[in-house]
Amino acid sequence: MRKDYHTHTFRCQHAIGDVIDYAASATKQGFQVIGSSDHTPFPDGRWNTVRMGLNELDNYIAAIEEAKTAYPELIILKGLECEYSKESHNFFQEELLGKYQFDYLISGPHHFLYNGKWTGAHSYIKSKEELYAYTKQLIESMASGLFAFVAHPDLFGSSYELWDENAISCSKQILEAAVEYQIPLEINANGFRKPLIETPQGKRPPYPLYPFWELAAEYDLHVVVNSDAHHPENIGDIKEAVDLVKRYHLQLADLSYLEEKYLKP
Ligand SMILES: [Zn+2]
Ligand SMILES: [Zn+2]
Numbered sequence: 001m002r003k004d005y006h007t008h009t010f011r012c013q014h015a016i017g018d019v020i021d022y023a024a025s026a027t028k029q030g031f032q033v034i035g036s037s038d039h040t041p042f043p044d045g046r047w048n049t050v051r052m053g054l055n056e057l058d059n060y061i062a063a064i065e066e067a068k069t070a071y072p073e074l075i076i077l078k079g080l081e082c083e084y085s086k087e088s089h090n091f092f093q094e095e096l097l098g099k100y101q102f103d104y105l106i107s108g109p110h111h112f113l114y115n116g117k118w119t120g121a122h123s124y125i126k127s128k129e130e131l132y133a134y135t136k137q138l139i140e141s142m143a144s145g146l147f148a149f150v151a152h153p154d155l156f157g158s159s160y161e162l163w164d165e166n167a168i169s170c171s172k173q174i175l176e177a178a179v180e181y182q183i184p185l186e187i188n189a190n191g192f193r194k195p196l197i198e199t200p201q202g203k204r205p206p207y208p209l210y211p212f213w214e215l216a217a218e219y220d221l222h223v224v225v226n227s228d229a230h231h232p233e234n235i236g237d238i239k240e241a242v243d244l245v246k247r248y249h250l251q252l253a254d255l256s257y258l259e260e261k262y263l264k265p
Pocket of ligand 2: 006
C-alpha cells in the first residue's frame with residue numbers, strides 16, 4: 001500500500017494546488033491513502049502568513065469532501081499540521097478533533113517558546129539554549145496525546161548547524177520521548193528537496209539529519225515517511241527518505257488505524 005500522510009494546499013500561502021490536485025497526483029502514482037494535512041489555523045490568527053485563516057477551515061473541509069467524491073477509490077484523510085502549545089490544547093482537542101472531526105493531527109514543531117517569546121525553528125536555533133527550548137516544546141507536543149506523529153523532529157538542523165554534544169543530547173531526549181509516548185517520528189522528504197546548507201561539518205540537507213536517524217535506530221521506535229508535498233508533483237518524491245529507512249534499518253509505523261473507518265468491507 002502506498003500512503004502519504006503529509007500534504008498541503010494553496011491555503012497555507014506557500015503551497016500550490018488544492019486537495020483534488022494532490023488526489024489526482026496520488027491516484028496517478030498508485031497511492032491508496034493520502035492525508036491532507038495543511039497548516040492549521042489558530043483562533044488568535046498567529047503566524048497567519050503561512051497558513052489558512054480560521055474562516056477558511058470550512059472551505060478546506062469542503063475541498064477534502066469534493067476530492068473524495070472525485071476519487072472514490074482513494075482514501076483521503078482529513079488532517080492538519082499543528083504547532084503545539086498548552087494554550088492551543090483545547091482548540092486542537094475540542095474544536096479540530098471534536099467539533100470538526102479531523103481524522104488526525106500532526107505535530108509540526110515550527111515554533112517554540114524561548115524566554116517567553118515564540119521563535120522560529122527554521123531559522124533561529126543558534127544557541128544551545130534555543131535548541132533545548134525547541135526540544136522541550138517538541139516533547140510537550142508528544143506528551144499531549146493529540147498527535148498521530150511528529151513531522152520532521154530533526155527540523156532544528158535547518159538552523160542549528162553542528163552535530164555536537166548538544167544536538168546529540170537533545171536528539172536523545174526526543175528519541176526517548178518517542179519511545180515513552182509511543183509516537184512515530186516522520187522522516188520528511190521535503191527537507192531533501194531544499195537547498196543544501198553549508199556547515200563547518202560540510203554541506204548537508206537542512207533536515208533530515210543522517211546522524212539523528214542513525215541514533216534513532218538504537219531505539220525501539222517507529223518512523224513514517226511522508227512527502228510533505230507543497231506541490232502535487234511532490235507526492236511520491238520520497239526516494240532519499242525511503243533509502244534512509246533502509247540504510248539504518250528503521251521500523252516503519254503502522255498508521256492504518258487512521259483509515260480503518262474508510263475501508264470498504
Ligand atoms: Zn508548509
Ligand atoms: Zn508540512
